[in-house]
Amino acid sequence: MAVSKPTTPSMFKKKSGTSLSAMASAASYLSALSQADARARGALNGSPTSTPALSISSSVTSSSQDTVLHEEEDYSDGLALPARPPTSEQVFKTVHTEFGHCASEEFRLTSQHTPGEPVPGHVDADPPYYILFSTYISYLILIVLGHIRDFLGKRFRSASYAHLMPKGGYAPLNSDFDSFYTRRLKTRMDECFSQPVTGVAGRTILLLDRVSPDYNHTQLFTGSPNPRLEHLGQGGCADAVEESIKRYGVSTLGSRLEGGSSDLHTVSEALVAKFVGMEDALISSMGFATNSTYIPALVGKGCLVISDELNHASIRFGVRISGASVQMFKHNDMESLENLLRESISQGQPKTHRPWKKILLIVEGLYSMEGTLVNLPKVIELKKKYKFYLFVDEAHSVGAMGPQGRGVANYFGIDPRSIDILMGTFTKSFGAAGGYIAGSKTIIDHLRVHGHSGPYAEAMTPPVLTQVVASMASIMGVKAPLPAPSSSGLRLSSPAPLALEYEYVHPGPAPHSSLPSWLSLPRELSDGSEGSTRLRRLAFNSRYLHNGLIKLGFITYGHPASPIVPLLLFNPGKMNMFHTMMKDRQTPIVVVVVAYPATPLVTSRVRFCVSAAHTKDDIDTVLRACDEIGDVLDLKHGIPRSERWPIEQITERAVELARMMK
Structure with missing residues (x-):
């Protein structure tokens, strides 16, 4: 292998x-x-x-x-x-x-919803029956063979199954049934998961080649990194981070002053609040923990959480430990949501039928596996009608969607303060780590006291905080302070007058005073020109790749403006083949293959995450590779053959294609 x-x-x-x-x-x-x-x-x-x-x-x-x-x-x-x-x-x-x-300015688009146009919903496009049949048969064969190997292995190779069998009166720590998928299915195609990389992810990345002598139970590095075209990430602000290390050090303890925070934490939280257009914000050192530890501080017993069926695991975990009742609605289906709201409000709590203490709707701005955008205009309309609280997880949309990169509210032109709670992470667009929650000062003060991350989690390190501040400032742009008033007529002993500050208006540039005094950014970052250019390039790349794959005949999910573009593979055998064939091309391409449990068992997919660092020619390269491999692996089961475009026509009419809604 x-x-x-x-x-x-x-x-x-x-x-x-x-x-x-x-x-x-x-x-x-x-x-x-x-x-x-x-x-x-x-x-x-x-x-x-x-x-x-x-x-x-x-x-x-x-x-x-x-x-x-x-x-x-x-x-x-x-x-x-x-x-x-x-x-x-x-x-x-x-x-x-x-x-x-x-x-070329032709390869630029503005990430913005056209008022009055319907928001595309999620559509499950089914492949031909023979694809579904062969997919189910493939899994059935793997399951049957796996159980046979477990049955024989426990009897003839018991040493290899010691961790799954009772021993010395102790029950096994690992259940053979619970670990069956990992051992018998995922391990067979583990080559396309958890790819080891080195260096800084940008337009390209260095992938460490590896081989397996024992059918993927262990992996051995060959010692030769190979450059690959990769679809992830954006750049950072290295000099600002270096300066923060000189001033604060690199350890978490070095960032703790009183109460587990420092002046840099305060600056970061204030800037996050301005960036997303909220009154206040708090930050957490881990994105998953942001949801799982703060949701229990918002709801509890007697409360109802209404959750999209495809919400992230961190949301599900947070709701589960909160003790609140939870009901799910069909993914991004506003009719299903409204029917559920009517029934839940009219019936009240189970058994007692008392009114719910509060109802919290939790949705994602951009769904990470489907690439769909929440129908935020309709959700806001329902919020005004049914008076529930709204929690929007913007882990994948903030910094990438909207004319100013402020997320789905910015994309739809909606006042962010009409949303009660905005959550997001710094691991995607900002190239850092951790997460944030933004809302009114009352809510944030409550979460600081009652959220588990505050007293128990470690503080974010200064270099990470600086990366967050610098990257946000480069997207927002920084407005210089007003010139100091004239000191003419004052005595020489009078102190020099201070410069005045502009009042921040969302979604405008960050006031100069909102950044650390020692932070210095290049002009192209501080004036926001590079951030604006990257947002428009990302919007073009996203639409071009999405619509190009559709015109080639592939089944894809998601909104046309989404930088996450899933391409459906279905059959488990095609996952590893697609990954290997893309990686072994003359221009190697690293792709992220996603399978169960992140997706339903039979809808495995390739998840392209488009970056602003890529050019139109890079997207052409990916489309050409998908076109050739799609023919070999029989993946083109989308639009009818008569409606498909040849790859040459797609690359030549890229601008027209990117401006199509679907």
Whole structure:
């Protein structure tokens, strides 16, 4: 099961005569890169408008005057850094691994809902019957063979099953039935899960190749990382994080002053509240724990939680330990939700039929496995009608959706304060860790006292907090303080007048005073221009990939504007094959394959997570690969063959395709 390595020359080989000494700082490089990209938009006619699609066989111009970035790679730490920043004359020949140049304004879209248009719901597209039949048969064969192996193994190879059998009067800690899926199904295709990577995820990532001598029970690294085109992540603000380490250190204990927080925590929470448009916010050191430890502080016995059937496990866990009653409605089905609300309100609590103490509706802004957006306008309409509280989990939508990147409320043009509680994480768009909850000051003060994360969880470390602040500020932009009033006529002994601050108006730029005084961002980040560009690039990439896959004939889920694009595979045997075939191409592509229990058993899928770092040519590369592999694995069961577009037509009409609603 060894992964074959590309035989073509690699553009990542170490170049002689290059030095990292020319790189003064990450900020100087990012600044020069953004300036060059901006100047590229006004370049002369005839110049290419984007970075060539990343290819292992891509050649970099040998002339130093024509080469923008010499990629220099040191496998000892897995970090690839460019030797020098680009210039305007060189920008069009860049083959850049962290953030691809894409100068054409055609490849930009605004992530915004058109008022009056219906919000697409979730549609389960069924494949032909023979696909479903072969999928069920495949699982049946695996289950039968697995039970036979367990039966024989316990009798003839008992040493290998000691952890599943009673011994010395003790019951086994692990149940053979509970672990059956993991041992007999998932292990067989474990090559496509938990891929080990190194370095910084951006437009590309370094994947550590591995082999298994014992059918995936153990994995052995070959010792050779290979560059891959990858669909995850956005960049960070390295210099700001470095400065925070100098000032605060790196440990959690170093961030604790009184009550488990520091001045940096206070600044971060205030900035989060401004970013999402709420009165106050609190932060937690773990995204999963944000839901599972704060939901029990919101509801309890005698309360009703109405939950979407596809809500994340952290929400389900938090509701379960809260003691509240819970009822689920069909995924993103507003008619099902309204019927459930009517019945729940009219019937009241079980047995006693007393009115519920409170009703809390919990939905996700962007569903991580389906790519669907909550129908927020309809939910707000129902909220006004039935008077329930609304909790929106924006783990995947905040920082990615909306004209200003503020999430689903920003996408639909809805006042965020019409939502009672906004929850989100920092692990996606912000490139950090942890999560937050934002709402009114009354709610947040209550959660600080009664939420379990406050007194029991560790504090977020200063470097992580700085990454959160810097990345949020780069999306928002920073408004400089008003000039200080004139001191003419004052005595020399009078103190210098302080600069005045603008009043923050959501969703505007962050006031200068809301950031740490020592934090310095490059101009392109502080004025918000790069953040705005990335949001518009992400919107184009998302729609282009989503609609392109549909036109090729694949079955996909989700909203067209979603940066999460699931492609349905169904059969378990196709999961590993799709992953391997994508990885073994001339331009290797890393994909995330998702299966049960994250999805229903028969709807396994590839989950593309689009990044703003990718160019239109990168999306072309992915579409071409999917087109070829889809024919081989028989995956095209979506629209009729007569309505499909050939790949050449899709790449040529990309702008038109991206502007289609579906």
